[in-house]
Amino acid sequence: xxxxxxxxxxxxxxxxxxxxxxxxxxxxxxxxxxxxxxxxxxxxxxxxxxxxxxxxxxxxxxxxxx
Numbered sequence: 001x002x003x004x005x006x007x008x009x010x011x012x013x014x015x016x017x018x019x020x021x022x023x024x025x026x027x028x029x030x031x032x033x034x035x036x037x038x039x040x041x042x043x044x045x046x047x048x049x050x051x052x053x054x055x056x057x058x059x060x061x062x063x064x065x066x
Contacts, residue, residue, distance in 0.1 A: 012049035
């Protein structure tokens with residue numbers, strides 16, 4: 001499996017991690033609107049990372065059977 005697909009999954013996880021950290025920082029500063037927006041973005045990144053990881057796992061299963 002090409003390394004680039006794994007790199008993309010790692011990148012998506014990193015984006016989610018960064019958005020979660022930014023949301024926590026905004027929340028700590030009582031900027032709840034920004035924290036809410038960043039939390040939504042973090043959730044979106046997390047869901048995309050999860051979907052991408054599932055696709056990688058499914059592809060790995062298929063190649064293992066072949």
